[in-house]
Amino acid sequence: DIGMVNFSKYLIKKGLLEPPYYFNLLLGNIACSQANLLHTGIMIQDLPENSLWSLAGIGNAQLKMNSLSIAIGGGVRVGLEDNIWLDSERTKLARNIELIERIHTIAKANGRELMPSKEFRTLMNMEPGNGSYGRK
Secondary structure, three states, X not given: OHHHHHHHHHHHHXXXXXXXEEEEEEEOOOXXXXXXXXXXXXXXXXXXXXXXXXXXXXXXXXXXXXXXXXHHOOEEOOOOOOOOEOOOXXXXXXXXXXXXXXXXXHHHHOOOOOOOHHHHHHHOOOOOOOOOOOOO
């Protein structure tokens, strides 16, 4: 939420984070930012320069936030950790592959190309492949 965006700026000022920055903006949690254009716009506007971002939504907000992000040029976070249902009526349990295929369909309909993971790793100055993250 916006508090975490503000905290990131504090960490940047302290020299603890270096660009480029990456944010998963998760909306629709009852205790945080709501899944609407106002909260989304405020969060995106307040991100530090040199930030990449993706939108996600909790429960029924997942498809709405993913679709919005595709439409306005952001990335997408999608998965069962945020929403276990494929439909808003909650009649069909989702599988991750179905959620991902739906995003591919929406991206294609919006004329958006998918960013390969290799390109994302390069943009974020990450090691190729799985890297050695978390290892000392």
